[in-house]
Amino acid sequence: MSEQPILRVQSVSKRFGGVHALENVSVDLFPGEVLALAGDNGAGKSTLIKVISGVHRPDEGKISYDGAEVTFENPQKAREQGIETIYQDLALADNLDVGANVFLGREPMKRVLGLPVLDRKKMRTEAAEALRVLDIRINRFDLPLRSMSGGQRQAVAIGRAIHWNAKVLIMDEPTAALGVPEQRKVIALIKSLKQSGVGVIFISHNLVDIFAVSDRIVVLRRGQKVGEAATQATNSDEIVRWMVGG
Numbered sequence: 623m624s625e626q627p628i629l630r631v632q633s634v635s636k637r638f639g640g641v642h643a644l645e646n647v648s649v650d651l652f653p654g655e656v657l658a659l660a661g662d663n664g665a666g667k668s669t670l671i672k673v674i675s676g677v678h679r680p681d682e683g684k685i686s687y688d689g690a691e692v693t694f695e696n697p698q699k700a701r702e703q704g705i706e707t708i709y710q711d712l713a714l715a716d717n718l719d720v721g722a723n724v725f726l727g728r729e730p731m732k733r734v735l736g737l738p739v740l741d742r743k744k745m746r747t748e749a750a751e752a753l754r755v756l757d758i759r760i761n762r763f764d765l766p767l768r769s770m771s772g773g774q775r776q777a778v779a780i781g782r783a784i785h786w787n788a789k790v791l792i793m794d795e796p797t798a799a800l801g802v803p804e805q806r807k808v809i810a811l812i813k814s815l816k817q818s819g820v821g822v823i824f825i826s827h828n829l830v831d832i833f834a835v836s837d838r839i840v841v842l843r844r845g846q847k848v849g850e851a852a853t854q855a856t857n858s859d860e861i862v863r864w865m866v867g868g
């Protein structure tokens with residue numbers, strides 16, 4: 623693991639009307655590290671990653687990426703800089719095929735008779751390469767995503783992050799909607815991302831997954847960071863105690 627954090631969240635607060643969704647939260651993420659974010663519903667986990675990825679602006683505090691303070695106007699800007707976020711709803715387009723999803727918003731164009739058209743062949747070839755590297759088996763790249771399983775869809779989202787050389791990958795409840803074999807596959811994918819030096823922030827309710835894959839665990843409760851520990855130095859009981867408080 624490297625000494626310099628790839629991402630620093632410093633004293634960030636975010637309010638929605640009277641709700642303190644985040645209060646003075648600081649978190650570091652290192653390259654090749656998997657950081658698990660735990661906490662009950664409404665603890666502020668999704669808000670924290672949305673503040674990082676440019677969906678929300680923090681009211682207070684700052685975010686640094688790759689050594690410099692940043693303000694992302696929107697998630698597309700964060701993505702262009704190498705922060706790829708897979709939201710709870712996956713943000714994949716069901717009616718498009720795998721290639722189109724890997725390139726969503728960044729489609730390669732070619733010219734036919736002088737007119738710009740989508741280069742579908744290039745999209746499929748490069749998407750296939752991205753998924754091959756990840757050891758994800760998808761036989762048909764021309765089928766719409768809606769015909770695929772939850773695990774395959776998650777894999778496509780991860781493949782998209784790899785293809786665009788993300789330095790930080792943020793995943794909000796990636797295994798929540800999956801069956802057990804697919805959960806295992808996603809956990810394996812997170813481990814391989816870690817091997818390639820990507821910093822991963824992984825939100826989960828599932829303590830088994832958290833302990834299987836993370837290096838460090840941060841616990842939020844009612845918008846505050848109430849606990850942080852190296853995964854090997856803590857256990858489920860302690861994490862649950864932090865989550866519920868009292």
Ligand SMILES: Nc1ncnc2c1ncn2[C@@H]1O[C@H](COP(=O)(O)OP(=O)(O)O)[C@@H](O)[C@H]1O
Pocket residue numbers: 638641642643661662663664665666667668669670
């Ligand atoms: N866009 C929003 N508008 C108003 N309130 C919000 C918004 N997003 C989140 N909240 C509130 O902020 C708090 C934290 O929510 P969230 O970050 O989604 O928690 P978690 O992901 O840990 O379940 C909750 O009380 C939630 O209702």
Ligand SMILES: [Mg+2]
Pocket residue numbers: 667668669794
């Ligand atoms: Mg959430």
